[in-house]
Amino acid sequence: MHQIFFWGFALLAVFSALMVITRRNVVHSALFLISTFFWVAAIYILLEAELLAAIQILVYAGAIMVLIVFTILLIHVEETKIINPWQRQRPIAILLGVFLLGEIFLILSRALFPESIAGTALQQVAQEGNTEAVGKLLYTKYLFPFEVASILLLAAMIGAIVMAKREIEK
């Protein structure tokens, strides 16, 4: 059962990811990206990270992608058909990507992973629930990085407003 779900979600995720980078129309790309996020969230569920799955949908699909779709519609880009001056870039990029993938496969096939302890130590987590466990860890051990992340978001917010704001003529 687990196997079927994993293969289904994984194949769908890879398929939609491929569609994202191959579609001509930007809106179609964005739609496929949303579906990729869904399949990745499903993979998180298989990995018993339910809070992260919810965050994935809420933040990626619900907020980031809405912003991106909004921008796409706002600036209304026509898919330009100008002749690409860097025609050679595409094969080189694909070659490099395949090469890197092969490298990762090689490493993964040689690597020795420690014995999985999933299902033993996580029992304690399962008792109080994933959300509570993550929350506790986030507000105790990782409190400082958490605050830094909030400052990062504040900086991003101010930066975005300053850059996208239209100068008001006086």
Added chain:
Amino acid sequence: MVLVKIIIILGVILLVVAYLTYLERKVIAHLQVRIGPMRVGWHGLLQPIADGLKLLVKEDIIPEKADKWVFILSPIICLVPAFVVYAVIPFSQHFYLANINIGILYIISISALGVYGIVLAGWSSNSKYALLGGFRSAAQMISYEIFLGFSIIGPLMLAGSLNTLKIVEAQSGVWFIIYQPLAFALYLIAGIAETNRIPFDLPEAETELVAGFHTEYSGMKFAFFFLAEYANMMVVSSMAVILFLGGWKGPFLPGIVWFAIKVGAFLFLFIWLRGTLPRYRYDQLMRIGWKIMFPLCLLNIALTGIIYYLFL
């Protein structure tokens, strides 16, 4: 067993949603001293079925310049999240589909996807009115979703759980509306804006935008948008009942009846507001959201935290 439950819930919701259109027409008619639909069936009771049949057999027009696939997909994107959400809503103590730990987060994140249906419908129609409606709804829905999320943090802090069943159980003594009146008011406003209802129905403002994002839609696709709107109204009402009004809890009557009564009261409120209030202007809508509601949401969270720490 689960499949039977799914079929029952879907069937009942579809029926309720269909009759909600009837109720809306009837209630508004009486508010305006008219009588509303009377011809089909006793006091027009078969009107929704007649409407449904009419929409089914109507010609399904796809504009020539439309992006065909997205045009077909967007009503579905709009409708599916509105129904999928019911999986975690507990209708009574024992009647629910799934009991998951992240129930409320699930509802919020899934219902956040409905906005794509509206934006993409506006875009794919390739029409100015539809596009404007889509834009408005995108800005409105992503803004008010934030307030919706922030306003429910207060009750969630009191319940100490995201699980819908545990939230209702936490209200065994006192309903959270007593502890969280401000959060309730904010939630209600955000919920009305989120479902694009009057007084925040700018995406489909008839007087300025024809019909907004679904101007170019006809037949069953149009009906999908309609169903989605009413289903979303029910989701917002159910969430309000779970978070603030003690879910299925109540004396004498069985839980599911109490749940239905409370949700029904909210639905009536939605319709009542439509019959009473005028529409806000777009800048007013944004100003209310970001300059009044957002600080109040933060204030509510801070107050809840302080009082909870000091007294409970």
Added chain:
Amino acid sequence: MIPISHYLTLGAIIFIIGSIGVLTRKNAIIILMSIELMLNGVNITLVAFSYHLADLTGQIFAIFVVAVAAGEAAVGLAIIIALFRCRATVNVDEIQLLKW
């Protein structure tokens, strides 16, 4: 039971699809979306290790990655809008001057 290498492979494939997208596409918005894909690939790896080692730190990391992605998208889109206002294009081949 699915071995961890399956998850790592999936993460790697998605990461590389994203990087190929960054390298081949000309539309700045698609480049931004490809970066989100790459971040997702990394997140799968983090969560897979978190599950495998029964240690929630991986998930915490993934949450930080999501936060960074949100900030990145906001700033990136602001830059794209500002660029579009100046040049009326989002094609990265036409945006080649450092200053204008």
